[in-house]
Amino acid sequence: MKAALRATGLFLIPYSINLTLYTISFYLRSVLREVDIKLIPSHIDNEPIIRKKIAQKLKWKGEPNFYFKLVKRSIDARKNPVMYQLRFLVSSDSNIQSDADRIGINYRESGSGKRVIIIGAGPAGYFAALQCLEYGLKPIVLDRGKDVRARRRDLRAIQQLGEVNPHSNYCFGEGGAGTYSDGKLYTRSKKRGHYLKTLKVLVDHGAKSDILIDAHPHIGSNKLPGIISNIRNTIETHGGQVLFDHYV
Incomplete structure (x- = not known):
């Protein structure tokens, strides 16, 4: 043969x-x-x-x-x-994990943890507070302005009456100057942690999951105030504090 x-x-x-x-x-x-x-x-x-x-x-x-x-x-x-x-x-494996899937975020109860004072309830302040929760530290965020809902009334006074509250305006207040921006996110930095972790935090607090895959992710100015409020709720639920009308 x-x-x-x-x-x-x-x-x-x-x-x-x-x-x-x-x-x-x-x-x-x-x-x-x-x-x-x-x-x-x-x-x-x-x-x-x-x-x-x-x-x-x-x-x-x-x-x-x-x-x-x-x-x-x-x-x-x-x-x-x-x-x-x-x-x-x-x-060929059905369990495909992207970089975003492998990023785990675990907020710990921090009511009895060491206190960390954070000045400003803008993006840097709120993300610093969330980082504290991951380490079991108690963040106390102080901001000279007002929360998102109350801040809108001060913005309306600027637009309609020309009256400016020096502590609550487009620059100062919960969420900082970016609260009422159009919500574009262009960073791709990996030097101090993966940018996808930041995007994942935003998704966990109400942003669309599309921002995890879009080359030029966009949250939308109509969604940002609600997302910022949700982040504050996470901070407070896990033992942190956010105090407005506190000028330092």
């Missing part, structure tokens, strides 16, 4: 080699990969097309079974048609 196969130019591949090749193929597909593809807007939610594009990019033939997870999304509008640029994590 073997002689006949050799005569025709065919060779038998031992079963062990076949098994090894299969194992290598399976391993390569189980490795977590990043794949970038482009799609027109009408295909953005079309799973069969996305699956086909990913397989083509990885040069996988047939209909391979794999899982994928969107981790980054941007829009290229420089040419017609407009294209979505998408980045996926791809694996």
Whole structure:
């Protein structure tokens, strides 16, 4: 039999080699990969097309079974048609974890912890307070202005009457100067902790999960005040304090 196969130019591949090749193929597909593809807007939610594009990019033939997870999304509008640029994590393992998934946030009860005085209830002050909660420290946040709801009345006085409260205005008060901005988030810094942790905190307090994948995430000025109030509630629920009308 073997002689006949050799005569025709065919060779038998031992079963062990076949098994090894299969194992290598399976391993390569189980490795977590990043794949970038482009799609027109009408295909953005079309799973069969996305699956086909990913397989083509990885040069996988047939209909391979794999899982994928969107981790980054941007829009290229420089040419017609407009294209979505998408980045996926791809694996044969259904439990795909992105960087955001691996970030754990655990706020501890801090009512009896050491006190930390934080001046200002802006973004830096509130995120410092949340960091204190992770270490079991009790943050006490002091701000010269008012909470988000009361601050709106002072802004209305500026707009309609031209009256400025020096302690509660567009600059001072809960959330700081950014409370009534349009909510764009451009930072991608990883020097002092992953920027995704900041975005995840915002999602946990009411922002859309889209900000975790959008190249230019946007919260929206209509949502920011509520998110800021929710962060204050987290601080107070875990034993911290936020004191307004406290000028230092």
